[in-house]
Structure formats: C-alpha cells, structure tokens
Amino acid sequence: MLEIDKLDAFYGDSHILHAVSLTIAAGEGVALLGRNGAGKSTLLKALMDAGPRTRGTIRFDGVDLTGEPTHRRARRGIALVPEDRRIFPHVSVLENLELARHACPPGVTPPTPQEVAAQFSLLPPILERRGDRLSGGQQQMVAVGRGLMARPRLLMLDEPAEGLAPVIVEDMAREISAVRRRENLALLVTEQNIDFARACTDRLLIIDSGAIVFSGDWRTFDATPDLEARYLAV
Numbered sequence: 001m002l003e004i005d006k007l008d009a010f011y012g013d014s015h016i017l018h019a020v021s022l023t024i025a026a027g028e029g030v031a032l033l034g035r036n037g038a039g040k041s042t043l044l045k046a047l048m049d050a051g052p053r054t055r056g057t058i059r060f061d062g063v064d065l066t067g068e069p070t071h072r073r074a075r076r077g078i079a080l081v082p083e084d085r086r087i088f089p090h091v092s093v094l095e096n097l098e099l100a101r102h103a104c105p106p107g108v109t110p111p112t113p114q115e116v117a118a119q120f121s122l123l124p125p126i127l128e129r130r131g132d133r134l135s136g137g138q139q140q141m142v143a144v145g146r147g148l149m150a151r152p153r154l155l156m157l158d159e160p161a162e163g164l165a166p167v168i169v170e171d172m173a174r175e176i177s178a179v180r181r182r183e184n185l186a187l188l189v190t191e192q193n194i195d196f197a198r199a200c201t202d203r204l205l206i207i208d209s210g211a212i213v214f215s216g217d218w219r220t221f222d223a224t225p226d227l228e229a230r231y232l233a234v
C-alpha cells in the first residue's frame with residue numbers, strides 16, 4: 001500500500017532524512033521509534049508534503065506521489081494527526097469533527113461525527129464542548145477522530161501519547177487498535193512511549209539521525225535489549 005524508496009528530506013540546507021526505505025501493507029500497524037530530533041515527525045510530514053523538501057519516491061497504491069500537494073494525498077486516503085493536535089478552539093468538538101469531512105476521497109461517503117465519536121469512550125459526552133475547554137487526552141482523541149472523518153486507509157499519528165496520563169494512554173491504545181481491526185486501517189505511529197506503540201502495532205522501525213537503523217517485530221526487539229539502550233534511552 002505505502003512504499004517509500006530512498007527518501008531524503010531537507011529543511012533548507014539541513015539534510016534530515018537519509019535514504020529512508022520502508023513499506024506498509026493495508027491494515028498493518030507500524031511504530032516508528034526514535035529519540036527527540038531523530039526525524040520521526042519529518043518523515044510523517046514528508047509523506048504528507050507538509051513541510052520538508054524531499055527527494056526519492058513515495059508510492060501509495062502504486063501511484064507515485066511526487067509533486068502532489070497535501071490535500072491530494074489526503075484524498076487518496078492518507079491522514080496525519082500532528083503532534084500539536086491543532087484543535088479549533090472556538091468551535092465545538094462536533095464541529096471540529098465535521099470540518100474534517102472534506103478530506104474524504106471522492107466517491108467515499110464520510111462518516112458522521114457521531115459515528116466516529118462512538119468509537120472512543122472520551123468523545124460522546126463532550127461533543128458540544130468547545131475546543132479550548134478540553135483536557136490533553138480529550139484533545140488527542142478529537143484529533144484522532146478528525147483524522148478518521150476522511151475514512152483514511154493509512155492513519156499516521158505523531159506522538160499521540162505524549163503528555164497524557166497512563167490510564168488515558170491505555171484506553172487510547174485499545175480503542176485505536178479496535179478501529180484498526182474493524183476498518184482494516186494501516187497505522188504508522190511515532191512514539192517515545194514504547195508500551196503504547198507496542199499495544200497498537202504489529203512491528204516497529206527505529207530511526208536515528210534520520211536513518212532507519214532497525215526494522216523488525218516486537219519479539220526481535222525484546223530479544224535485542226541493546227537496541228533500546230543504544231537508540232531510545234535518553
């Protein structure tokens with residue numbers, strides 16, 4: 001479904017990603033782990049054409065995305081939930097969800113905000129609440145819900161668990177995994193929270209200084225403790 005071949009990414013003259021290659025199949029959950037500044041957000045933004053300049057190939061369903069702007073990529077079925085969540089503060093949760101329907105691919109009927117909200121325990125009680133009256137966990141679930149309003153086939157979450165209480169993180173992992181299974185949704189999630197990442201993915205990649213240094217399943221990761229010490233410990 002997603003094939004990335006030798007992707008380089010740049011901010012101005014700064015060369016951030018170095019020959020990143022990876023594939024993600026339909027319905028597959030993949031975690032992208034790495035320290036602060038390793039290049040996780042840059043990779044997600046590069047896939048959406050949302051910041052860095054890139055070189056290399058990104059294919060989605062076999063189509064080369066080179067030169068396609070963000071909204072076209074969204075309408076192909078790719079959604080990015082950014083780290084800063086970007087909730088509209090002056091409108092309700094319902095309207096925050098509603099406003100995201102436009103990214104739905106042509107010919108696909110978007111879900112209603114209520115349908116999306118029903119999949120997450122935090123959302124139904126707060127549909128009328130304004131965006132600037134939400135806790136961090138509520139904001140994150142609204143951001144994930146907005147991503148789902150376009151019925152994506154690849155959902156990318158940038159550090160969704162950051163700053164959230166452990167109990168919220170556990171619920172979020174369980175509910176996102178359920179949506180994934182139900183909708184055969186592919187997931188690419190960047191994280192520093194290894195437990196969360198493990199709970200909602202099948203395998204992982206580790207990025208360090210803009211290059212992929214490990215790709216494998218969680219069992220292999222667990223059997224190689226050196227990986228965590230070398231690439232993830234702060």
Ligand SMILES: Nc1ncnc2c1ncn2[C@@H]1O[C@H](COP(=O)(O)OP(=O)(O)OP(=O)(O)O)[C@@H](O)[C@H]1O
Pocket residue numbers: 011014016034035036037038039040041042043051
């Ligand atoms: N807009 C930008 N302009 C210039 N350099 C940037 C920009 N955004 C990120 N960088 C640099 O790119 C590198 C990778 O940053 P990136 O945000 O991708 O890392 P990350 O792994 O997502 O880390 P974090 O957990 O801190 O978000 C860092 O050196 C960062 O300083």
